Amino acid sequence: MRESIWWTVSIACAVVMVLLLSLHMGIMHLAGLLNVLGLNLGDVRAFSAVVARGKNPVQMVVYVIFLAVALYHGLYGLRGILLEVTQNRRWEVTITGLLFLAGIAAFVYGTYVTVKTFTG
Amino acid sequence: MLAEDQKKVVFRIFRFNSGDGGAPRFQEYTVPVQKGMTVLDGLVYIKENLDGTIAYRSSCRMGICGSCGMIINGFPQLACQTQILHLESQVVEVRPLSNYPVIKDVVPDLSSLMRNHTAVRPYIIRLDDEKERPTREYLQSPQELEAYLQFAYCIKCGLCLAACPTVATDASFLGPQALAAAYRYIADSRDSGMEARAPILDTPHGVWRCHFAGACTEACPKGVDPALAIQLLKRALVLRTLRLARVQAPAPVAPPLAPAPRPDIPKAPEPTVALVREQKSEGVEERRS
Missing domain, CATH: 3.10.20.30 (Beta-grasp domain)
Incomplete structure (x- = not known):
């Protein structure tokens, strides 16, 4: 498949990550600023608030999306580094395959933990 | 002393x-x-x-x-x-x-430079047969010329590859010279070779391997900016992949010159030499027959 497709997806993932991380930073660390803007979220870092967010289905979906895009972006970058020092087509296919499997495994495990938190 | x-x-x-x-x-x-x-x-x-x-x-x-x-x-x-x-x-x-x-x-030994340069097909590619059987010159505006002109100044000295940190680690990387040459032709309004070059450029060791260090641009003795060419090439390939690229027909050939006759200038006389030649050849034909 065209490399430009993988690259474009990687950039799109970076954009999603920036958006979600901005949201995270805003909610978790810029409460004072949000207060000034008239948005009072309460004590978002209290244990009860963390547990409540864990039970929120929207939060769970956002976590899973973040997990997916971060894994893709990170593993695509790692693949780029490894392919740069690999001059053999067979190794290239092997590296891509192994990283794909590692990504799937990490995604399944991460999703399991997120869903377990939501349902547990 | x-x-x-x-x-x-x-x-x-x-x-x-x-x-x-x-x-x-x-x-x-x-x-x-x-x-x-x-x-x-x-x-x-x-x-x-x-x-x-x-x-x-x-x-x-x-x-x-x-x-x-x-x-x-x-x-x-x-x-x-x-x-x-x-x-x-x-x-x-x-x-x-x-x-x-x-x-x-x-x-x-500059063989790798020449090999990569040749691989990107650094010449005008057209789907019509105007290039094979040219009739007239291509029509290209100064703005269209400007789009690729600076990249055409490459003298293939190979300094950019010597400066490139990616070439140092990835021997299969096409390198800034070849990629800039590819963009020079892709940006040329007379060319329609994007589809022919994309399989060479759109690969892990093609345009995507560039880390944008910019050392190639700094080293170029002719003021060419290969790093810019590579970024523009990336944009062109992504737009092509997303089917957002503006499809443009390659530059047509120039229309024949047909100046309007000016009334203040008298019409040129008939070419007498050609007439004499024609008469002579007719005479020869008559004698033969």
């Missing part, structure tokens, strides 16, 4: 012969230098007066042929364009271009 405007500079030259299997080493020569002397002039002086065995490549001596690329005091430069006194150093270290095999002394 040296003239007042003459200095002595030590040339520290990389010596190696791939044929004799000896270890590489540096050899020093003291060269009298005066204002205006280039590193190439220094090498010529050494070869003619001190050591006829040193090998270097040169041709035009004016920054056009791109033959005399070498690492001078740690930076890839053309020897013919580098003034010795401008280096402001008592020692001029001359090494062969990095990222190429060395044939002898400061003569690199």
Whole structure:
């Protein structure tokens, strides 16, 4: 498949990550600023608030999306580094395959933990 | 005794012969230098007066042929364009271009440069047969020319590949010269070869391997900006993949010149010479028959 497709997806993932991380930073660390803007979220870092967010289905979906895009972006970058020092087509296919499997495994495990938190 | 405007500079030259299997080493020569002397002039002086065995490549001596690329005091430069006194150093270290095999002394083997350059099909590709059987010149506006002109100034000296940190780690990388050459033709309004070049460019070792270090642009002696060409090439490939690229027909051939007759200028007389020739040939035909 065209490399430009993988690259474009990687950039799109970076954009999603920036958006979600901005949201995270805003909610978790810029409460004072949000207060000034008239948005009072309460004590978002209290244990009860963390547990409540864990039970929120929207939060769970956002976590899973973040997990997916971060894994893709990170593993695509790692693949780029490894392919740069690999001059053999067979190794290239092997590296891509192994990283794909590692990504799937990490995604399944991460999703399991997120869903377990939501349902547990 | 040296003239007042003459200095002595030590040339520290990389010596190696791939044929004799000896270890590489540096050899020093003291060269009298005066204002205006280039590193190439220094090498010529050494070869003619001190050591006829040193090998270097040169041709035009004016920054056009791109033959005399070498690492001078740690930076890839053309020897013919580098003034010795401008280096402001008592020692001029001359090494062969990095990222190429060395044939002898400061003569690199530029085969990889030429191979990659050829791979991107650096010529106008058209789907019609105007190129095979040309009828008239292509029509191209000054703005369309401007889109690729600076990339057409490449002299294939190979300095950009010597400066590129990615070429140093990835031998399969096409390199800034070939990628800039590809963009030069893709941006040319007469060309329609994007589909032919994309399978070569849109690969892990193609355009996507560039880290945008920008060393190629800094090294280019002709002011070409290969790093910019590569970024523009990335954009073109992504737009093509997303099917957002503006499909544009290649430049047409120019319409035939048909100036409107001016009433104040009388019509040219009939070509009498041709008429005489025609009459003569008719006469010959009649006699034959």
